[in-house]
Amino acid sequence: MEPPESRSGIAARADFSIIRYAQCWEDADVLLEALDIHPGDRCFSVGSGGDNTLSMLVCAPAEVLAVDLSPAQVACIELKAAGFRVLPHAALLELAGITASTRRDDLYQQVRSALSSASRRYWDANLAVLERGLASAGKFETYFALFRRWILPLIHSRARVARLCDPRSVAERRAFYRDDWNTWRWRALFRIFFSRRIMGYLGRDPAFFDYVRGDVAAPLLCRAEHGLTDLDPSRNPYLQWIVLGRFRTALPHVWRPENFERIRNHVDRLRVEQASVETALGAAADGSFDRFNMSDIFEYISEAATEGVFDAIVRSGRRGGRVAYWNMLAPRRRPPRLAARLRPLEPLSRRLHDQAMTIFYSAFFVDELV
Ligand SMILES: C[S@@+](CC[C@H](N)C(=O)[O-])C[C@H]1O[C@@H](n2cnc3c(N)ncnc32)[C@H](O)[C@@H]1O
Structure with missing residues (x-):
């Protein structure tokens, strides 16, 4: 029997006050190729650890709206965004726990004023997490x-x-x-x-x-x-x-030196909301977004709730837009009745799934809004 579903059913069934994902465990290079973001696009992104949402800024979109129902995840995203605003590249990697550091407290003081008051309160109370290394904290x-x-x-x-x-x-x-x-x-x-x-x-x-x-x-x-x-x-x-327990010879897209300036230049185009995807998309006007990074959230919700989110994507998406999402353990697809509105880009999805460095997903899908 399926569990009861509310608008944000998963919020009632799991604890979202802790950091679950200090990093993003979905291959960012695959996501960027899938979404093919153009300058000026408006993007919707499930926030998670913030890495892939920040990577999307490399393509100079007009806006990236990052949504996560967890205040701890929102604090992670905002901290990294503040790091991009304020710190040089090497210091940002120290603050994010990617490289070793003995001065994370000082670096935090430098970015603190660039945070929202809620995230500032979160990190003031959890400074020890930063000192130990955020990237290991989830x-x-x-x-x-x-x-x-x-x-x-x-x-x-x-x-x-x-x-x-x-x-x-x-x-x-x-x-x-x-x-x-x-x-x-x-x-x-x-x-x-x-x-x-x-x-x-x-x-x-x-x-x-x-x-x-x-x-x-x-x-x-x-x-x-x-x-x-x-x-x-x-x-x-x-x-x-x-x-x-460290990156030896490869870095995720967001931390590579060659991407730093381009992300930093567009970091003001990032908007972060603590909300469920269902609420955020429900509140969006028709035709608001060109690109959707949906992570693997469908895995956490029932098939009925998944259908509701796809309906909201179709309504709030623009023609020619793209939707990318992963399946890890539960099979989830856009409902067949939306086939005329969301066309699967099958060869692309299969190729990208085969080359994804995050190997634990059973499938990756890219659909086009038509
Ligand atoms: C779906 S989880 C998956 C994480 C991903 N596999 C990774 O490792 O990067 C990503 C984020 O989605 C958030 N999340 C889950 N369900 C959500 C919902 N219905 N609305 C908004 N955020 C949600 C979680 O808080 C988490 O931070």
């Missing part, structure tokens, strides 16, 4: 840290884990996976740690699995093999963070 990042500190050492030596991220050809990666990595311990402990129960309690929230059916670990193990063989770990920042 529940999801803590889950990966548990895997890295307690499970991975039971499977492979530190030297072998470090070698995983060395540059190799596809053939060499397949041989490394077959001969060195894919042991019975890897398969067994992976299946336990990434099971529905452990992931629900330690990584996400049991409520996020309300609409997930079947075994979750087995498909994730297949995706892991794809990520370690077809894709190149030496170019995968997300995988590096999971297994090494």
